[in-house]
Amino acid sequence: MRLILLGPPGAGKGTQAQRLVRKHGIVQLSTGDMLRAAVAAQTPVGLQAKDLMAAGKLVPDEVVVAIIADRIGEPDARRGFILDGFPRTVAQAEALEKILAERGLELDAVVELKVNEDILVRRIESRVAEMTARGEKLRADDNPAVLKDRLAAYRAQTAPLSSHYAGKGMLKTVDGMAPIEEVAAAIDRILGRGKAAAPSSRRRPAGRKPARKRPAARKAAAARRAVGKKSAAKKAARKGAKKGRKKAVSAAKRAKTAKPARKSAAKSAVKRRKAGRKSARKASSRRRLTKRR
Ligand code: ADP
Numbered sequence: 685m686r687l688i689l690l691g692p693p694g695a696g697k698g699t700q701a702q703r704l705v706r707k708h709g710i711v712q713l714s715t716g717d718m719l720r721a722a723v724a725a726q727t728p729v730g731l732q733a734k735d736l737m738a739a740g741k742l743v744p745d746e747v748v749v750a751i752i753a754d755r756i757g758e759p760d761a762r763r764g765f766i767l768d769g770f771p772r773t774v775a776q777a778e779a780l781e782k783i784l785a786e787r788g789l790e791l792d793a794v795v796e797l798k799v800n801e802d803i804l805v806r807r808i809e810s811r812v813a814e815m816t817a818r819g820e821k822l823r824a825d826d827n828p829a830v831l832k833d834r835l836a837a838y839r840a841q842t843a844p845l846s847s848h849y850a851g852k853g854m855l856k857t858v859d860g861m862a863p864i865e866e867v868a869a870a871i872d873r874i875l876g877r878g879k880a881a882a883p884s885s886r887r888r889p890a891g892r893k894p895a896r897k898r899p900a901a902r903k904a905a906a907a908r909r910a911v912g913k914k915s916a917a918k919k920a921a922r923k924g925a926k927k928g929r930k931k932a933v934s935a936a937k938r939a940k941t942a943k944p945a946r947k948s949a950a951k952s953a954v955k956r957r958k959a960g961r962k963s964a965r966k967a968s969s970r971r972r973l974t975k976r977r
Contacts (some may be wrong), residue, residue: 685710685764685875686789688771690845691797692838693831694808695860696867700797701768703868710764713755715748715772720823722751738824740833742772742841749779756783764792772842777849794849795871797860801835 685708689697701712719737722730729751733743752770755761771777784790808831815822825834849855858870 686791688767688794693834694804695797695799697768701766704766711760713765714768715770718751740825740830742837745775753783774844774848793856794854796857798857799860
């Protein structure tokens with residue numbers, strides 16, 4: 685499964701991505717996480733990205749495209765991936781299409797989490813307050829002032845992606861303001877629908893029983909079956925009678941041809957008996973002659 689999660693900062697992309705990773709055994713490819721790792725490791729990419737990120741601006745397209753092109757090719761991404769935070773511009777989306785086409789891969793879905801910006805700002809502010817209260821380390825761009833710039837960058841550069849994917853018939857929208865479980869269920873329904881539409885699926889769509897016949901139609905069908913049974917029985921009887929007749933005829937034929945055979949046997953027996961008597965008479969006359977001599 686390969687999908688893109690779209691949505692402004694704080695829309696809940698990360699939360700849903702982690703759940704989908706567990707559910708489908710695929711990897712989450714977050715360009716934000718990769719860039720933060722690069723910044724921490726002070727790689728050339730990290731050094732280039734550091735200030736832009738801290739200011740809530742986007743890192744150049746070619747930098748993130750190169751990172752994603754490499755990452756998609758790694759073995760753990762073979763089963764599928766969720767792109768979180770990428771693409772962020774139409775140019776990145778086009779670069780991704782090229783990368784996937786070159787590798788014979790396709791996207792299953794582009795899911796956009798729709799959110800209300802005002803509520804979003806309050807959400808992130810309370811998240812920042814909670815993390816500070818717990819003594820957790822904040823991201824460099826996790827402050828209300830930078831958040832405004834991140835949202836502005838989203839509106840200007842990333843929001844046009846919705847119409848880009850809608851134009852391709854790939855965009856699915858989910859209400860990102862709903863509770864986490866409801867958002868999760870909505871995403872699952874979208875992903876499930878994709879599977880049901882697969883040509884290999886022969887089963888009837890879930891929840892739809894085959895149309896039941898009306899009582900009158902059922903009665904008519906039963907009557908047709910009964911008539912069918914009757915005529916079948918008649919046919920069998922006719923067949924049986926025909927067979928019987930045939931048997932009788934052939935028996936008669938056999939009897940006819942058998943008679944002459946018996947007759948001739950009797951005749952030959954008579955003949956044999958006659959011949960026997962004749963030879964016996966001859967023998968006794970011979971005996972008489974020899975006695976006389
Ligand atoms: P957010 O929580 O705002 O969605 P991310 O963690 O995805 O942020 O990204 C943090 C920062 O990393 C962004 O504000 C931006 O500077 C940079 N960044 C991440 N992904 C991209 C991208 N695809 N293109 C350009 N810059 C990116």
